[in-house]
Amino acid sequence: MEKITSIFSERLLKVNGLILKKMDSSIPLISEIAEYILASGGKRLRPLLALSSARLLNYNGPDKDVCLAAAVELIHTATLLHDDVVDKSNKRRNKKTANEVWGNEPSILVGDFLFSRAFELMVDTNSLEVLKTLSKASCKISEGEMKQLIFQNNINISKTDYINIIKGKTAELFSAACKSGAIISTNDSDEISALETFGKELGISYQLVDDALDYQSENKNFDKSIGDDFKDGKISYPIIISWERSEIEEKNFWKRVIVEQKQTASDLSKAKALINKHQGIKKTYELASLHAEKAINALSIFENSNIKESLIEVANMSLSRLN
Amino acid sequence: MEKITSIFSERLLKVNGLILKKMDSSIPLISEIAEYILASGGKRLRPLLALSSARLLNYNGPDKDVCLAAAVELIHTATLLHDDVVDKSNKRRNKKTANEVWGNEPSILVGDFLFSRAFELMVDTNSLEVLKTLSKASCKISEGEMKQLIFQNNINISKTDYINIIKGKTAELFSAACKSGAIISTNDSDEISALETFGKELGISYQLVDDALDYQSENKNFDKSIGDDFKDGKISYPIIISWERSEIEEKNFWKRVIVEQKQTASDLSKAKALINKHQGIKKTYELASLHAEKAINALSIFENSNIKESLIEVANMSLSRLN
Secondary structure, three states, X not given: OHXXXXXXXXXXXXXXXXXXXXXXXXXXXXXXXXXXXXXXXXXXXXXXXXHHHHHHOOOOOOOHHXXXXXXXXXXXXXXXXXXXXXXXXXXXXXXXXXXXXXXXHHHHHHHHHHHHHHHHHHHHOOOHHHHHHHHXXXXXXXXXXXXXHHHOOOOOOOHHHHHHHHHHHHHHHHHHHHHHHHHOOOOOHHHHHHHHHHXXXXXXXXXXXXXXXXXXXXXXXOOOOOOHHHHHOOOOHHHHXXXXXXXXXXXXXXXXXXXXXXXXXXXHHHHHHHHHHOOHHHHHHHHHHHHHHHHHHHHHHOOOOHHHHHHHHHHHHHHHOOO | OHHHHHHOHHHHHHHHHHHHHHHOOOOHHHHHHHHHHHHOOOOOHHHHHHHHHHHHOOOOOOOHHHHHHHHHHHHHHHHHHHHHHHOOOOEEOOEEOHHHHHOHHHHXXXXXXXXXXXXXXXXXXXXXXXXXXXXXXXXXHHHHHHHHHHHOOOOOOXXXXXXXXXXXXXXXXXXXXXXXXXXXOOOOHHHHHHHHHHHHHHHHHHHHHHHHXXXXXXXXXXXXXXXXXXXXXXXXXXXXXXXXXXXXXXXXXXXXXXXXXXXXXXXXXXXXXXXXXXXXXXXXXXHHHHHHHHHHHHHHHOOOOHHXXXXXXXXXXXXXXXX
């Protein structure tokens, strides 16, 4: 991430400034909560995707790329606020979640506020195509989250359903960020489509790695606490792999901890051991690599450049978090 | 409401058809919840305001008015879903709320879905001005809801703060519905501004009447259960009036039931009696009348017509619910 972050350091400052401006509200508690969650970090990956896609296509207009990058980050932040309520999470990035500090009610309403502010920013791009792309992505995100909720604790989820969930909850926004960055820069539908694919495949790869990291013991550069998904009974790829290769006794373990959600202190370790036994992390890494490769291949229509290289680096960085 | 509803009966059918189409999702539970809350009724007042504003200005384009009307209803519905979670409501319009039937989590996510669908519909109007108006209104709605949450159980709320809350949570969307209907029909800024004012003043008047109805014993044509606000410790105009005119012992009653929220079965009757003693309903009606009058006056720049008359009728109907 260092390369891309340094290339766009000046743009990112503008994005952060715009985000802060958009957090301003006549209700101080709204600004307080919004700043808390936005300050609690993140790598600004989605804004960087929007900025790089625009730069790759030589965007040289006014600050539409900055509006777009800020809008995408606000959609992401609104989603996090609502997710943490839905998942009853109390920690994110080693800080208390907003719902833990202020309760569910303000988190729901501030999420709505940020979502509306994101739409205001999108309108500022003056592009109906951008608005179409991002409003459609927002629908798909809610559908993904909803599907995840429906399949929670359902150990029999198919790989297809699981991939559809992560396509919705993660890959849609990655994809829309890249596509929108392209839309403000060109009319060439092949180039727009290539960046859309890059974002989608990168998003799938990124989420697969995230899901594997939930069962890795080293917690470096990871946004959540280890074992969060496990505690919530969320099924992810490493579990699906382990489940389909398990014998009866092992299946009973998964049923108890995931379906019935009866967990004891040592169960996370046991889950990790079972996942390793059945190569759950390895298989997840392999699938993530496949999607990262697809992402990188989508960029083949573009000439080599500093920006293209840094996008490829992002795809590789996402994977390397697992090493 | 009969006149306006009959004028637009054909348009409303189209609006309902479009709403149903937009509820369609690959996740059946989303459609199920969305249809449940949309079917549970409402008078489609906001869509009617958008349709009439367009018709008043002789809108004769394709179906942008229908898109707009559907979008406004979806924003309203999304807000209801989230409100019911925030307020922990279990009944609305004599039916169980969605959060009561399916839980908070799906209500939050389906609210987000409807909100995104609303934005998709707005994009279909192809008007950046409409998008600007409605995204700004959405921000103001969240701010109003948040302010209401902050002042919950605070008996010392000023009249100004209370009016600001209802401006945000109710009048903004009424106003944006009218303004957007005007925007798709004309470039005349005086006409757009007149309809914006009509919507805003009507919205304030409408919410004041709603707040008074919460303490009226006859529950005809009223969307909520009698005493809902009271149970939640929500301060509204009738209480503000009663509080400022109360003696010490009466003030202690209000502190107990609203601030400490320690209520017994007979307290709602006692609250009603105190409100009547201090003319809380009468004063609320007077203020609502004043705003209805402002709404009607805003229409004075338009020539007399069937549509103008029916808009005036809506303002009068809103008031007459208190009789």
